[in-house]
Amino acid sequence: MYYNEEFETLPRPALEALQLKRLKNTLLRVYTNVPFYRGALNRAGITPNAVNSLDDLRKLPFTFKQEMRDSYPYGLFAAPMDDIVRIHASSGTTGKPTVVGYTRKDIDIWAELMARSFVAAGVHKGDIIHNAYGYGLFTGGLGAHYGAEKLGASVIPMSGGNTKRQIMIMKDFGSTVLTCTPSYSLFMAEAAKEEGIDFKKLSLHVGIFGAEPWSETMRSEIETKLNLCAIDIYGLSEIMGPGVAIECREAKNGLHIWEDHFIPEIIDPESGELLPSGDKGELVITTITKEGIPLIRYRTRDITSINYEPCVCGRTHARIARMSGRSDDMLIIRGVNVFPSQIESIIMGIEGVEPHYLLIVDRKENLDTLEVQVEVDEKLFSDEVKHLQRLSQAIEKEIKDTLGITCKARLVEPKTIQRSEGKAKRVIDNRKL
Amino acid sequence: MKVEQISIFIENKSGRLAEITRILGEAGINIRALSLADTSDFGILRLIVNDRENAKIVLKEKGFTVSKTEVVAVEVPDKPGGLYQILRILDSEAINVEYMYAFVERCGENAVIIFRFDETDKAIKTLVDNGFNVLDGERLYSM
Numbered sequence: 001m002y003y004n005e006e007f008e009t010l011p012r013p014a015l016e017a018l019q020l021k022r023l024k025n026t027l028l029r030v031y032t033n034v035p036f037y038r039g040a041l042n043r044a045g046i047t048p049n050a051v052n053s054l055d056d057l058r059k060l061p062f063t064f065k066q067e068m069r070d071s072y073p074y075g076l077f078a079a080p081m082d083d084i085v086r087i088h089a090s091s092g093t094t095g096k097p098t099v100v101g102y103t104r105k106d107i108d109i110w111a112e113l114m115a116r117s118f119v120a121a122g123v124h125k126g127d128i129i130h131n132a133y134g135y136g137l138f139t140g141g142l143g144a145h146y147g148a149e150k151l152g153a154s155v156i157p158m159s160g161g162n163t164k165r166q167i168m169i170m171k172d173f174g175s176t177v178l179t180c181t182p183s184y185s186l187f188m189a190e191a192a193k194e195e196g197i198d199f200k201k202l203s204l205h206v207g208i209f210g211a212e213p214w215s216e217t218m219r220s221e222i223e224t225k226l227n228l229c230a231i232d233i234y235g236l237s238e239i240m241g242p243g244v245a246i247e248c249r250e251a252k253n254g255l256h257i258w259e260d261h262f263i264p265e266i267i268d269p270e271s272g273e274l275l276p277s278g279d280k281g282e283l284v285i286t287t288i289t290k291e292g293i294p295l296i297r298y299r300t301r302d303i304t305s306i307n308y309e310p311c312v313c314g315r316t317h318a319r320i321a322r323m324s325g326r327s328d329d330m331l332i333i334r335g336v337n338v339f340p341s342q343i344e345s346i347i348m349g350i351e352g353v354e355p356h357y358l359l360i361v362d363r364k365e366n367l368d369t370l371e372v373q374v375e376v377d378e379k380l381f382s383d384e385v386k387h388l389q390r391l392s393q394a395i396e397k398e399i400k401d402t403l404g405i406t407c408k409a410r411l412v413e414p415k416t417i418q419r420s421e422g423k424a425k426r427v428i429d430n431r432k433l
Numbered sequence: 434m435k436v437e438q439i440s441i442f443i444e445n446k447s448g449r450l451a452e453i454t455r456i457l458g459e460a461g462i463n464i465r466a467l468s469l470a471d472t473s474d475f476g477i478l479r480l481i482v483n484d485r486e487n488a489k490i491v492l493k494e495k496g497f498t499v500s501k502t503e504v505v506a507v508e509v510p511d512k513p514g515g516l517y518q519i520l521r522i523l524d525s526e527a528i529n530v531e532y533m534y535a536f537v538e539r540c541g542e543n544a545v546i547i548f549r550f551d552e553t554d555k556a557i558k559t560l561v562d563n564g565f566n567v568l569d570g571e572r573l574y575s576m
Contacts, residue, residue, distance in 0.1 A: 376442045376475075376498050377498055378498055378499070378500060380498075381440070381442050381498045381499075381500050382500075383438075383440040383477065383479070383500060383502040383549070384477075384531055384532075384549075385470045385472055385477060388442075388472075388475065388477070389472065392474070410474055411442070411444075411474065411475050412444050413442060413443070413444045413449075413496065413497065413498065414496055414497075414498055415496045416444070
């Protein structure tokens, strides 16, 4: 079953010819409309006409997240604001988010790719989709939503939180598909158990989980506890949102990346050299149909490998392996991207706090937890409990207001956080994924 | 008129309190009064000691965060209602008590209570004006 059989099963030669044509259009578009890309291409000595085969792609410069941050908010847009019908954002490396803009055509393509992804996962238009991805600036909620409507399924826009209520609605509304982060699904399973609700009696048959890395072991656990088929989905707001790549139900062995819209490459993150298929390295993506904010060779920092072998599902688009980590220090906490440097700048912004902090990430009862340890030195110390408590609360509130994550601030004695010669170890991640 | 109290930040892990008393003991410092304020995450140990300077030095050497706070020691009649008399006067002047604890030694027939006020000078004046005896730090440390 395909949403768009013609394009999903396009023979490789036709697919690659299409990619080249779209790549050249995109290059022309960014060269003409985006000063940053015009400069970068000129410096690399490449004009849009100079790219005549997909092999020329490797000659093009990379785009880094830092450059998106430097162009905040709309510096990389390739379309006039009048044509931008949607704006989303995600975590930047410090306080400012990275901003993406979509034209109407971009939104339609996103909906189509998400619809394709639903069908690849085994969803059909008669399904009732319980969408628990966050709605808002985050691309997850609205991305899944528009895809569900495009497919013609019935979407329930739950967003996150209020878990007891979600369970009740899942049961009463007869939800058949669940979309949320994998860890939240397990949290829901526990909540349901507490309510005395058996997932075997619910109508769910498939769940599409993403926004954070998860293992095969976790998949088995989810499938057992929620009594459904658990499918992995990949996406990132810089490229589009959810739906950039999806596991097919038939194989559940790698995620098909929609190559008629994205060209993937795997590189060595240190040298930038292209790696052969099968080798693990950093995923680089070039968008070839986006109008709002096309990106050339965007460094995702996600570590994976590419597989061009034909798949039993019949789709000819290459598969990327399940994500196995990052090549930077970004953390994903309850589906939210967090850079330690963001937390650092928030903590430093609170008067008197020294740069000796430690982030301890853990997973308790299936939910990610973040503990921020801060040393109490003489400057910070107060004789009154309420002042120290206010300090803890101020840290927790600032982090919640700026990053949207709930953390526990813990004040510790001075010199208990390890000092180091070189780069301080700021993060202890106790989660075993 | 004021008393210098030492406050120490303690993480809620085992042995910290024992460690502090060990350090002070080894330095020959005598604790005259103490109070421990605790939350689930940390505690603040408040001490009146005989040798404040040395106490600060030896504790800081061992990595503790120490600070000084001005508190007030007041003689309280050692009978029912004694404390109430004092608190009543403070209340009438809207002076806020942040915390208080008792001193080990008696002063003649009276008990001694250590107070931390939000307005120390105003509190001292109010107490003295109302006939209460406020003890000087120097007297207290070696009582």
